[in-house]
Amino acid sequence: MQEPAAVLRQWIAESGNIVFFGGAGVSTESGIPDFRSVDGLYRQTWSHPPEVMLSHTFFETHTEEFFDFYRRKLLFPDARPNAAHLRLAELEREGRLRAVVTQNIDGLHQQAGSRNVLELHGSVHRAYCAACGRAHPASAINAGTGVPRCACGGVIRPDVVLYEEALDDDTVERAVRAIEAAEVLLVAGTSLAVFPAAGLLNYYRGRRLALINLSETAYDHQADLVIHEKIGEVMKQV
Numbered sequence: 526m527q528e529p530a531a532v533l534r535q536w537i538a539e540s541g542n543i544v545f546f547g548g549a550g551v552s553t554e555s556g557i558p559d560f561r562s563v564d565g566l567y568r569q570t571w572s573h574p575p576e577v578m579l580s581h582t583f584f585e586t587h588t589e590e591f592f593d594f595y596r597r598k599l600l601f602p603d604a605r606p607n608a609a610h611l612r613l614a615e616l617e618r619e620g621r622l623r624a625v626v627t628q629n630i631d632g633l634h635q636q637a638g639s640r641n642v643l644e645l646h647g648s649v650h651r652a653y654c655a656a657c658g659r660a661h662p663a664s665a666i667n668a669g670t671g672v673p674r675c676a677c678g679g680v681i682r683p684d685v686v687l688y689e690e691a692l693d694d695d696t697v698e699r700a701v702r703a704i705e706a707a708e709v710l711l712v713a714g715t716s717l718a719v720f721p722a723a724g725l726l727n728y729y730r731g732r733r734l735a736l737i738n739l740s741e742t743a744y745d746h747q748a749d750l751v752i753h754e755k756i757g758e759v760m761k762q763v
């Protein structure tokens with residue numbers, strides 16, 4: 526029997542229509558902790574559970590605390606793309622990979638050179654006024670302190686999807702179309718515990734679903750290939 530990485534290498538070599546679907550585990554090798562691992566953000570102690578602190582209600586009612594948490598825990602200005610981000614960008618340039626669908630908000634795929642990146646949960650690199658909708662540079666939040674304000678008096682918020690908020694329709698639709706049409710679907714670095722994002726996998730119709738994740742997921746039985754290793758290490762071999 527072939528090694529799992531060799532199978533994946535072959536699938537990748539044979540395909541011109543690969544789609545990648547990833548989560549926080551893709552960026553841990555860049556020094557950004559994930560959410561649900563032992564040392565992840567959700568295992569740390571806070572005044573409120575992180576799901577609460579990252580909710581729309583918390584943003585509205587505890588705005589200053591929201592920004593304090595956001596700046597301290599979700600911004601990683603020194604993080605750089607790792608081997609996984611770089612190989613995916615290369616696969617796109619080679620004409621093999623059609624889209625990166627990510628739950629991450631760190632922008633590392635774009636920094637690595639990926640172009641068709643569908644950011645289901647938004648990005649820390651964009652900001653807008655919650656009152657008038659005007660776009661602002663992310664530095665209005667990221668480089669400042671306290672509650673950032675627009676000229677209209679509204680709060681400048683990050684363009685990230687908070688709990689209780691809907692995903693962007695257009696981004697979801699493009700992700701669904703890419704996944705539906707994919708020949709090879711690479712899923713990596715995600716616990717697949719957060720919906721609706723995780724549910725997008727159900728649109729895949731092919732027979733080459735590879736799941737690369739350090740820990741088991743509820744979708745392991747649905748995958749055609751499961752690799753419980755670090756995504757960066759795997760992508761160096763394929």
Ligand code: OAD
Nearest residue numbers: 548549550553559560561628714715716738739740755756
């Ligand atoms: P999780 O923290 O839930 O899952 C990350 C998964 O990556 C875990 O199962 C780890 O075992 C695995 N992992 C960690 N490092 C890895 C590596 N180097 N190689 C392979 N696997 C690795 O993160 P997500 O599934 O992305 O949403 O979480 C989904 C959403 O929950 C996030 O987008 C965020 C959070 O609440 C919002 O903020 C809206």
